[in-house]
Amino acid sequence: MSAELPQASGLARTTSGGRRAFGRPRRGEDGPVKRTLVHAALLISSLIAVFPVIRVLGVALRPGDQLLDPNFSIIPKDATMAAFQHVVFETPMFQWLFNSLLITLGTATIGLIFAATSAYAFSRYRFRGRGLGLTFLFATQMIPGIMLLVPIYLLAVQFGLVSTYRGLVIAYSVTSIPFSVWILKGYYDTVPIDLEEAARIDGCSEIEAFRRVLLPLSLPALAIVFLFNFLAAWGEFFTASVLIGSKEALLTWPLGIQRFQAQFQTQWADLSAAAIIISIPVVIMFIYTSKYLVSGLTLGGVKG
Amino acid sequence: MFDTSHAAAALAEVIGTLVLLAGVVGALEVVLYLIFVRWRKARLGLPIMLVAPAVVGLLLLYVYPLLWELNVSFTKMSLRNFVIPGFLGLTGTKDIFFGLQNYINVFTLPVLKETSFYQLFGQTVLWTVINVFFHVTGGIALALLMNRKLRGRNFYRAMLILPWAIPSLISLQIWRTEYNQQFGAVNQLLGLAGIPAVPWLSDNVWNFVAMIITNVWLGIPFMMVITLGGLQSISHEYYEAAEIDGASSRDSFRSITLPLLRPVLIPAILLGTFLTFNNITVPFFINQNRLETSDILVTGLFRAAFEYNRYGFAAAFAFVIFVILLVFTILYVRTTNALKGAYE
Numbered sequence: 001m002s003a004e005l006p007q008a009s010g011l012a013r014t015t016s017g018g019r020r021a022f023g024r025p026r027r028g029e030d031g032p033v034k035r036t037l038v039h040a041a042l043l044i045s046s047l048i049a050v051f052p053v054i055r056v057l058g059v060a061l062r063p064g065d066q067l068l069d070p071n072f073s074i075i076p077k078d079a080t081m082a083a084f085q086h087v088v089f090e091t092p093m094f095q096w097l098f099n100s101l102l103i104t105l106g107t108a109t110i111g112l113i114f115a116a117t118s119a120y121a122f123s124r125y126r127f128r129g130r131g132l133g134l135t136f137l138f139a140t141q142m143i144p145g146i147m148l149l150v151p152i153y154l155l156a157v158q159f160g161l162v163s164t165y166r167g168l169v170i171a172y173s174v175t176s177i178p179f180s181v182w183i184l185k186g187y188y189d190t191v192p193i194d195l196e197e198a199a200r201i202d203g204c205s206e207i208e209a210f211r212r213v214l215l216p217l218s219l220p221a222l223a224i225v226f227l228f229n230f231l232a233a234w235g236e237f238f239t240a241s242v243l244i245g246s247k248e249a250l251l252t253w254p255l256g257i258q259r260f261q262a263q264f265q266t267q268w269a270d271l272s273a274a275a276i277i278i279s280i281p282v283v284i285m286f287i288y289t290s291k292y293l294v295s296g297l298t299l300g301g302v303k304g
Numbered sequence: 305m306f307d308t309s310h311a312a313a314a315l316a317e318v319i320g321t322l323v324l325l326a327g328v329v330g331a332l333e334v335v336l337y338l339i340f341v342r343w344r345k346a347r348l349g350l351p352i353m354l355v356a357p358a359v360v361g362l363l364l365l366y367v368y369p370l371l372w373e374l375n376v377s378f379t380k381m382s383l384r385n386f387v388i389p390g391f392l393g394l395t396g397t398k399d400i401f402f403g404l405q406n407y408i409n410v411f412t413l414p415v416l417k418e419t420s421f422y423q424l425f426g427q428t429v430l431w432t433v434i435n436v437f438f439h440v441t442g443g444i445a446l447a448l449l450m451n452r453k454l455r456g457r458n459f460y461r462a463m464l465i466l467p468w469a470i471p472s473l474i475s476l477q478i479w480r481t482e483y484n485q486q487f488g489a490v491n492q493l494l495g496l497a498g499i500p501a502v503p504w505l506s507d508n509v510w511n512f513v514a515m516i517i518t519n520v521w522l523g524i525p526f527m528m529v530i531t532l533g534g535l536q537s538i539s540h541e542y543y544e545a546a547e548i549d550g551a552s553s554r555d556s557f558r559s560i561t562l563p564l565l566r567p568v569l570i571p572a573i574l575l576g577t578f579l580t581f582n583n584i585t586v587p588f589f590i591n592q593n594r595l596e597t598s599d600i601l602v603t604g605l606f607r608a609a610f611e612y613n614r615y616g617f618a619a620a621f622a623f624v625i626f627v628i629l630l631v632f633t634i635l636y637v638r639t640t641n642a643l644k645g646a647y648e
Contacts, residue, residue: 030452038449038452038454039454039456041449042446042449042450042454042460042464045446045449045464046460046463046464048521049463049464049465049466049467049521049525050463050466051489052475052478052479052482053466053470053478055478055482055489056478059481092306092307094306095306095307095310095311098306098311098314099314102314102315102318103318106318106321106322109322110322110325114357114358114361115358117354117355117357117358118354118355118357118358118359120351120354121350121351121352121354121355122355124351125348125350125351127348127351131647133355134646134647136362137362138643139630140362140366141575141578142578142582142626142629142630142633143366143370143582143626144582144584144601144602144605144622144625144626145582145584146584146602146605146606146609146622147369147373147605147619147622147625147626148365148366148369148370148373149609149610150373150609150615150618150619151368151369151372151373152365152369154372155364155365155368155369164317165314165317165318165321166317166320166321166324169318169321169322170321170325170361170365171365173361174358174361174362174364174365174366175365177358177361177362178362181358182646185646186646189645189648206350207350231471234471235471235472235473237473237585238584238606249307249310249313249314250314254471254473257473257474257477261477268481271477271481272478275474275477275478278471278474279469279470279471279474282469282470282471283466283469283470286465286468286469287461287462287465287469290461290462290465290469290529
């Protein structure tokens with residue numbers, strides 16, 4: 001489409017076949033030198049981003065006697081799956097992962113339901129205390145999380161919620177609400193209200209208009225919020241360590257992997273093997289949804 | 305090993321929680337429905353019902369704990385004085401009222417064993433500014449590189465997003481081992497360049513640098529994704545028009561790209577500042593809670609509360625930290641109009 005437009009220089013016209021003889025390259029079609037430089041820069045950046053992953057793979061595959069060997073080969077000499085075997089069959093790794101998965105799914109679902117409905121009220125209705133409510137939700141993001149741990153712990157003791165998942169699931173769900181409401185409200189605001197009004201004229205009730213019109217249209221934002229809450233709970237350490245403590249059967253993986261790091265001797269290979277097993281599903285999910293991520297986040301961001 | 309009885313117990317507990325919550329929320333909604341919709345016939349009946357569960361949750365897990373902290377911040381509550389504080393420590397079983405002394409102590413006495421508030425504050429400012437600066441510039445640079453016709457774009461995107469995708473506890477464990485003075489990859493790479501081994505974990509300044517390197521690595525992908533989203537929403541026509549007018553690519557970057565990225569970047573930078581300022585995970589796990597002198601405010605707060613168990617003092621300290629960020633945010637929002645449109 002842009003092939004017909006004049007060049008920036010005004011003189012260097014496109015020659016036959018869409019190739020330009022000289023002149024500055026068009027946006028999006030760089031010259032060969034620039035293209036090489038771009039690839040070089042991206043390759044180096046990618047290498048830095050991936051480097052720790054490559055290293056950890058190498059460490060996980062090393063036999064016990066080479067763990068502290070300063071050596072950069074990705075697949076070490078005498079590579080062995082011993083660490084993977086040990087982690088899978090002789091530690092409660094899958095137990096921890098299962099626990100984390102349960103808590104995380106529960107949390108992300110509850111948090112999403114509460115946030116989706118509250119955000120609707122904040123987006124579509126004007127009521128007293130609305131501005132104050134939004135400011136409060138925003139201000140919660142400034143609170144250092146550690147600050148609330150002591151009172152939340154004492155509260156959990158009072159209600160008998162320590163060393164159970166009830167306390168943890170409730171704590172995670174509620175703490176995910178403020179950020180989720182902001183993102184979702186920002187997204188709802190961009191959906192024209194006319195659609196819901198049309199549905200109302202056709203005989204829908206208020207709540208049906210929300211459920212049948214707005215919610216389906218907000219699917220990208222809902223997915224992002226779910227993903228964010230999922231990830232936040234998935235890797236959470238401090239609240240879990242306070243509310244679950246050291247009760248073996250209930251450990252989530254962030255608490256569990258600390259076991260590989262005994263006071264004086266870290267089990268490097270086990271730790272690395274566990275790290276890989278834990279990361280793979282999340283990384284795949286993340287990369288798969290990363291395109292979605294761009295649209296959902298930006299729309300929330302544009303509206304503030 | 306996978307113990308199915310444990311798994312069943314865990315499953316029962318999570319499902320039990322969901323049922324419990326559904327019951328409580330359902331009962332709440334019925335009561336609200338009867339009061340506001342049936343009886344008062346209030347215009348705002350529905351929104352009241354919609355926000356109610358979240359409001360109850362936030363009251364319980366934010367408002368109550370904050371009030372509790374505020375109350376305790378005026379007392380001497382600690383492991384030694386571990387009593388139910390009552391109102392300001394006056395009505396409890398033991399008089400532990402301390403007035404404003406905790407707040408005064410934050411500024412006049414060392415907040416940890418030796419480290420002063422001012423050192424932690426300075427380190428936190430440095431930590432936040434350096435991190436956010438590199439996150440934003442690095443994120444923009446990579447987004448600009450990616451925002452073009454490019455072979456292998458999806459490959460690069462997948463690679464570059466990895467630091468964000470890997471659970472941070474995992475990558476922090478990895479980084480921590482790579483900072484090992486003798487065997488870590490960081491020192492080995494420096495060794496190849498003839499640079500002597502750096503004590504990343506035992507020297508407080510180098511430890512601080514190690515935290516920053518790690519967090520810069522962790523934070524760039526988020527800004528890259530945000531910026532890429534912003535860049536893709538800018539219409540090509542602006543650039544074409546600018547080219548016709550003879551603008552150089554630097555001109556177009558300054559007068560088209562940056563201004564149009566502003567509405568995306570301004571809130572993202574604020575969010576990034578919150579996350580960095582309050583980031584306890586990275587300093588905590590890189591330092592393994594050892595060196596006190598490379599702490600930032602929130603890791604100091606963690607120690608005050610959970611290592612020295614000075615609950616009254618930690619509460620006052622926490623409010624001071626919160627107010628610092630609050631003041632910054634108010635100034636930022638005033639000057640940049642970051643929340644424009646959010647209250648409409």
